[in-house]
Amino acid sequence: MRREHCGELREKNVGQRVTLAGWVHAVRDLGSLTFVDLRDGSGVVQLVFREMPEAHTLGREDVIRVTGKVRPREKPNPALTTGAVEVTVETLEILAKSPPLPFLPDEEVKASEETRLRYRFLDLRRARMQRNLRLRHKVTLAIRQYLSAQGFIEVETPMLTRSTPEGARDFLVPSRLEPGKFYALPQSPQLFKQILICSGVEKYFQIVRCFRDEDLRADRQPEFTQLDLEMAFLEDPEELFSLLEGLVAHVFREAIGVDLAVPFPRLPYREAMLRYGSDKPDLRFGLEMVDLTDLLAPAGFKVFAEAAQRGGVVRGLPLPGGAHLTRAELNRIEESGKNAGLSGLLWLKVEEGVHSPLEKHVGEGVLANVAARAGLASGDLLLLAAGPEQTVAQALGELRVQLARERGLVPQGKWALAWIVDFPLFKLSAEGRLESEHHPFTSPKDEDLPFLETDPLRVHAKCYDLVVNGVELASGSIRIHRRELQERIFKILGIGPEEAERRFGFFLRALAYGAPPHGGIAFGLDRWVMMLAGENSIREVIAFPKTATGACPLTGAPAEVDEAQLRELRIKLDL
RNA sequence: GGGGACGUGGUGUAGCCCGGACUAACACACCGGAUUGUCACUCCGGAGAGCGCGGGUUCAAAUCCCGUCGUCCCCGCCA
Numbered sequence: 001m002r003r004e005h006c007g008e009l010r011e012k013n014v015g016q017r018v019t020l021a022g023w024v025h026a027v028r029d030l031g032s033l034t035f036v037d038l039r040d041g042s043g044v045v046q047l048v049f050r051e052m053p054e055a056h057t058l059g060r061e062d063v064i065r066v067t068g069k070v071r072p073r074e075k076p077n078p079a080l081t082t083g084a085v086e087v088t089v090e091t092l093e094i095l096a097k098s099p100p101l102p103f104l105p106d107e108e109v110k111a112s113e114e115t116r117l118r119y120r121f122l123d124l125r126r127a128r129m130q131r132n133l134r135l136r137h138k139v140t141l142a143i144r145q146y147l148s149a150q151g152f153i154e155v156e157t158p159m160l161t162r163s164t165p166e167g168a169r170d171f172l173v174p175s176r177l178e179p180g181k182f183y184a185l186p187q188s189p190q191l192f193k194q195i196l197i198c199s200g201v202e203k204y205f206q207i208v209r210c211f212r213d214e215d216l217r218a219d220r221q222p223e224f225t226q227l228d229l230e231m232a233f234l235e236d237p238e239e240l241f242s243l244l245e246g247l248v249a250h251v252f253r254e255a256i257g258v259d260l261a262v263p264f265p266r267l268p269y270r271e272a273m274l275r276y277g278s279d280k281p282d283l284r285f286g287l288e289m290v291d292l293t294d295l296l297a298p299a300g301f302k303v304f305a306e307a308a309q310r311g312g313v314v315r316g317l318p319l320p321g322g323a324h325l326t327r328a329e330l331n332r333i334e335e336s337g338k339n340a341g342l343s344g345l346l347w348l349k350v351e352e353g354v355h356s357p358l359e360k361h362v363g364e365g366v367l368a369n370v371a372a373r374a375g376l377a378s379g380d381l382l383l384l385a386a387g388p389e390q391t392v393a394q395a396l397g398e399l400r401v402q403l404a405r406e407r408g409l410v411p412q413g414k415w416a417l418a419w420i421v422d423f424p425l426f427k428l429s430a431e432g433r434l435e436s437e438h439h440p441f442t443s444p445k446d447e448d449l450p451f452l453e454t455d456p457l458r459v460h461a462k463c464y465d466l467v468v469n470g471v472e473l474a475s476g477s478i479r480i481h482r483r484e485l486q487e488r489i490f491k492i493l494g495i496g497p498e499e500a501e502r503r504f505g506f507f508l509r510a511l512a513y514g515a516p517p518h519g520g521i522a523f524g525l526d527r528w529v530m531m532l533a534g535e536n537s538i539r540e541v542i543a544f545p546k547t548a549t550g551a552c553p554l555t556g557a558p559a560e561v562d563e564a565q566l567r568e569l570r571i572k573l574d575l
Numbered sequence: 576g577g578g579g580a581c582g583u584g585g586u587g588u589a590g591c592c593c594g595g596a597c598u599a600a601c602a603c604a605c606c607g608g609a610u611u612g613u614c615a616c617u618c619c620g621g622a623g624a625g626c627g628c629g630g631g632u633u634c635a636a637a638u639c640c641c642g643u644c645g646u647c648c649c650c651g652c653c654a
Contacts, residue, residue, distance in 0.1 A: 026614075026615090026616095028612095028613045028614060028616050028617095029610080029613095029616085030610055030611060030612070030613060030616075030617090031609075031610040031611065032610085032611055033610090033611040033612065033613080034611095034613090035612075035613050035614065035616085037614070046613085046614070048612085048613095050611080051611095059605090060604080073612090074612065075612070075613085075614090077613095077614060079614080080614080083614090099585095099605095100585060100604060100605050100606095101585080101586085101604065101605090102585055102586055102604090103585085103586050103587085103603090103604085104586090104603080104604070106615095109586095109587095110586065110587045110588085110602095110603075111586060111587070112581095112582095112586090112587080112646075112647085113646075113647070114645080114646050114647085115585095115586070115587095167652090167653065167654040168652085168653050168654085169652090169653085187653095187654095212653060213653095214652055214653040215576095215651085215652060215653075217648085217649080217653090218647090218648070218649095220653070339650095427654090435654075436654060437654065438654055439654050440654085442654090475654085547645090547646065547647085548646070548647065548648085549645085549646085551645090551646095553646095
């Protein structure tokens with residue numbers, strides 16, 4: 001269909017005869033004069049119908065085609081990019097009618113999210129959703145351009161595969177040809193991309209759908225998209241970091257015109273936990289925590305002494321300008337701290353000297369030292385907590401973010417990116433078993449290899465996360481490329497040779513036949529686009545997302561299937 | 576698995592705490608009419624829900640109670 005684009009008409013088009021097609025965005029019927037805002041993918045332009053009775057039959061979201069002449073407006077509308085002109089209609093053709101709408105595809109949707117999802121085809125017509133879809137396209141295009149220019153090739157890996165040893169629950173697909181057996185949808189292409197490396201694909205990437213059957217959140221969907229990437233002959237994460245800094249900076253520039261400062265800071269996991277109480281710290285603001293165990297444990301306050309005795313810590317979270325907080329506000333903060341797992345929260349403030357309920361227990365000298373270490377100035381507050389290190393760090397970390405938000409200490413429009421490095425290789429599960437912190441194919445750091453069996457928890461991994469404004473954007477590692485080391489790791493994790501062979505023998509075989517050193521990373525694409533779009537939910541940047549129970553209000557999925565389908569798959573339901 | 580919030584015409588809300596004047600209100604959308612410069616057009620008129628569903632309490636339930644379903648947020652879970 002030959003046509004001009006509504007949103008592109010300007011004063012320079014005045015006098016031209018044009019054909020336009022699109023949706024009726026609004027109708028203003030003044031009798032023998034009718035104005036219609038016509039919308040297509042490019043934007044909106046005003047049509048003028050004079051003495052055309054058909055114009056009275058137009059309804060919102062009807063699809064029409066018109067021809068007419070571009071004219072300057074008597075009264076331009078500065079709110080519209082095409083506001084200097086209008087099109088006087090000569091012919092009108094109604095291509096499709098629309099029934100009354102559940103909601104108008106205007107900027108301000110009043111419809112609930114459920115209604116929006118049920119009528120997603122209407123919702124996506126809104127300018128904001130169109131912008132989000134286009135932004136997402138820009139991001140994936142920029143990624144493909146950049147990586148392609150760097151010599152990476154995109155390779156597709158199977159959607160129907162076998163259950164890979166990731167941590168999450170798998171979505172299963174029954175096999176008809178082999179009754180009783182199942183495919184799994186991939187949680188990530190982890191093993192396939194490593195096999196590609198072993199296959200001589202030295203630089204691989206894929207923008208790929210991944211599936212995890214876990215509960216949903218505002219930033220979690222059962223199917224989501226990753227930018228998955230892997231490189232051969234990679235031993236030093238720094239090599240990858242500089243490549244990815246280039247990629248990330250390119251995407252930010254292309255997608256939203258922001259120039260990021262590179263390189264991004266590197267922050268060891270241990271330091272992130274100590275200073276920010278999180279392995280994905282929001283570095284847009286300060287409020288850095290300090291360790292006070294050595295000052296306060298021996299100071300004569302029982303709670304602190306006992307915490308230290310049990311191997312715990314005493315930590316402080318400074319709150320600049322917090323000295324004037326009322327008793328009620330402090331109580332509320334303590335309540336939040338308790339919800340986050342603390343057994344209590346004490347405070348200290350600097351205001352014409354140092355004041356604290358601790359004063360009578362530990363004395364002024366100690367308090368002054370504490371204030372000095374925390375770098376407190378007059379008018380500042382320090383929140384104090386004691387207990388097991390992990391608990392205290394995490395809880396104060398949560399408080400740090402919460403207080404910064406509440407008190408407006410988070411700078412808007414700022415992008416704080418950082419690499420978190422030197423993660424531990426293992427962690428203890430709730431049952432006290434060793435588990436991989438990242439995944440079992442992550443390489444330990446060379447200098448820690450001697451402790452692998454003797455003191456596994458002190459072993460660091462060649463593992464890294466990229467965090468942006470307190471959100472984990474990407475996560476990756478240098479992989480194990482020698483089979484012997486892989487078998488040592490399995491052994492430590494309690495995976496015997498038979499189990500290893502059964503679950504991923506195919507992968508171990510690939511490693512055995514000459515695997516180059518390699519490593520890679522995976523980005524959460526939905527989260528990335530969400531942040532770039534300034535949205536609070538990834539559903540706003542996914543064309544057809546699922547609800548919190550994994551349902552699709554548009555299609556009604558998941559749904560029952562025919563008895564015949566089940567019989568063919570030899571499946572009997574037991575509900 | 577747990578906690579919290581919510582569910583009222585097509586859509587978004589008010590009413591619910593404190594049951595009765597609710598024959599359920601308002602806005603947008605819709606229908607009819609008027610209208611030659613609007614752009615949230617305006618003006619006049621109209622239709623449209625029995626309050627997610629089921630049960631209970633009561634003389635009386637949108638309102639109180641129990642159950643159930645659905646939506647959203649959070650914790651667990653998600654390496």
